[in-house]
Amino acid sequence: MKYPILYQAFKNYINLSTEAYLNLEPKLVTKTLDKNEYLIRDGQVIRHLPFINEGLMANYRLDENGGVHVLQIRWTGWWLGDIYSFFAGKPSSFNIRAYQPTELLMINHDTFDFMTREYPIFERYYRIAIQKSYINTLNQVFNLHSLSAEERYLELVQNYPTLLDDIPHYLIASYLNIRPQSLSRIRKNHKK
Amino acid sequence: MKYPILYQAFKNYINLSTEAYLNLEPKLVTKTLDKNEYLIRDGQVIRHLPFINEGLMANYRLDENGGVHVLQIRWTGWWLGDIYSFFAGKPSSFNIRAYQPTELLMINHDTFDFMTREYPIFERYYRIAIQKSYINTLNQVFNLHSLSAEERYLELVQNYPTLLDDIPHYLIASYLNIRPQSLSRIRKNHKK
């Protein structure tokens, strides 16, 4: 077993046989990204489902003025791709980028079809994994509705205290939907 | 075939046999809701996956001050429940309410298990349906990040021109994350 983190990710949601996992493993495509390297840029079609075996990534979209809007930040043990682009075969609207040196394990269409055909339990795995992302995103909407900029910041540092050490603050600011200047001022208020 | 809208919803995403559908149909639980009636209130566990066969519903969450935050508005042909509560068996944090007379077709746990066991293609259907909701919700986050109150309003009326006639404006305002007063002022600017 070469990738225990991925195996564990499956086991967290489904009862997967070792055999099924071991039949999948040789089909995985590995990819390493340097810090700041892109996995995809908007307009490209993503051909894989990327699992972060090690590292830190984020995606962002550009608005019509070219402004950057970070929507998701993910690290070791999570998936970060664009399931719309992958499943529809359409160009992605996201830029997806590593912000720390990253190793990905990627599943392409053939492998996805193989997995779900031979072991239908994988279909359930993806249903649950996507469901989890969906619930997270709904919480993100609720936070944007119900929390002030300062409260969103505090919620983030509460849940991910080390994140501010791992990626530039202006990306955190974008993720929180505030300006870097405001983030700086908020942080000033919270250290004494 | 009693519920062609539901049948079509399945067919939109998967290649479903008529037989599979017809075996499901008698197991559906129907429920009608009057205008303004609740399907569930927060704190309750939802025991079904509710499909809107006819009508209009929305969900909302309360913040710590009791403020209402509408997160989703759905009508005929869509699902609106709480998959977290349903699958985890935990109390929901949502209030889900009909805003027009509504007829629901509901799938309970036994039926869900039956469907996915006898016809594994249903597992794929739910993966795709949840994926769709997830993508919508990501777009919602992006809109909150990148659009002004006025732009969010315009985007909504563009996509759903009749919505303002179907539910109170203060719910639309909540969904857009603006105050009813602001919605009123925005609307004033856009009629002449």
Add this chain to the structure above:
DNA sequence: CGTCTATTTGAATGTACTCAAAAGCGGTGG
């Protein structure tokens, strides 16, 4: 050490808010 980028600080501004009250609308009963 020097350059480039990120973060911080200051001052002025603006978008959407709160508070307050009036007007509009719909249903009910006299």
Add this chain to the structure above:
DNA sequence: CCACCGCTTTTGAGTACATTCAAATAGACG
């Protein structure tokens, strides 16, 4: 049929949170 009541929407005035613009400081990297 009209009058009244409760709720929703509109309007007005003042306010606040986070913004923009601008510039200084700090930090990272070659």
